[in-house]
Amino acid sequence: MHRAPTRSKAKSLGFTLLELLVVLLIMALGSAGVAWSLRQTPEQTLEREAQRLIYWLEVARVQASVQGQRVQWVATPLGYSFWVNGPSTLPKELIPWLASSTRVISSNSFLVLGPEPILSPQSIELGMQDTNAVRIKISTNGLSPFALSR
Secondary structure, three states, X not given: OXXXXXXXHHHOOOOOHHHHHHHHHHHHHHHHHHHHHHOOOHHHHHHHHHXXXXXXXXXXXXXXXXXXXXXXXXXXXXXXXXXXXXXOOOOOXXXXXXXXXXXXXXXXXXXXXXXXXXXXXXXXXXXXXXXXXXXXXXXXXXXXXXXXXX
């Protein structure tokens, strides 16, 4: 004789709704934690901006030296641009800041790069408009490339 499955055996064949909801809750909390940890701090945003600016300043410096042209870097509240007389590989349009609150804090929002390969010592201090605690300085002694200095 074959007996019908009892209630306890039928119940153990799958997951209950409560168990599935607990698993979904754990997954949601885990993904929220990951998203929270990946959020960039103002310091990280400013450092990324400084690294990008160093790249563009070095490109402009090399172009000024190779082509014998004077290249000017000008900062505005919306971004920065390069002024060159003659042909140039530098972007002619304004390069926007990565974060809209990025500003040049130092009084020096204008740099002259070249045409001489040796520059006078120059520096720029970047900061966030929202907070004065976050600042990064980009500088060169005239011989070495632009670099972050704390």
